[in-house]
Amino acid sequence: MDIEQFYSADERRRQSAEVEFGNNWFDVKGSRYELSWVEDTGELYIMLELIPEADSWTPFGDIEVESVSVGGILVTVIGYVPTLVEVESILAGWSEEMAKPDGISWVAERLRANGVPATAPS
Numbered sequence: 001m002d003i004e005q006f007y008s009a010d011e012r013r014r015q016s017a018e019v020e021f022g023n024n025w026f027d028v029k030g031s032r033y034e035l036s037w038v039e040d041t042g043e044l045y046i047m048l049e050l051i052p053e054a055d056s057w058t059p060f061g062d063i064e065v066e067s068v069s070v071g072g073i074l075v076t077v078i079g080y081v082p083t084l085v086e087v088e089s090i091l092a093g094w095s096e097e098m099a100k101p102d103g104i105s106w107v108a109e110r111l112r113a114n115g116v117p118a119t120a121p122s
Helices: 001-007 086-089 095-096 103-113
Strands: 017-019 032-038 044-048 073-080
Touching: 001 073, 032 103, 044 103, 073 103, 095 103
Parallel strands: none
Antiparallel strands: 017 032, 032 044, 044 073
């Protein structure tokens, strides 16, 4: 979904505080990601800057199926973490990892290793 669809899907997102965990994450193909957490929903999400060379698979195991222009931004919720303290613990050391090639895969691994659910808890 694009950024407007993301915010329109849950109005709590518009009103909530957000914490950014870097805006220069890259994958092996050179795609650039931004990583943020929404306080009111507990959503950890990425914004992917689509480039023509990017594969359809992301490090989080999902497939990009939307037709978005090359300059478009794809927003994906990648996990649910209820508190900032927990997010900071899970992503401890993120600023050093972001600078590494394919740093975004480190995020995916941290989420898996910490059992972060990819879908909203019921």
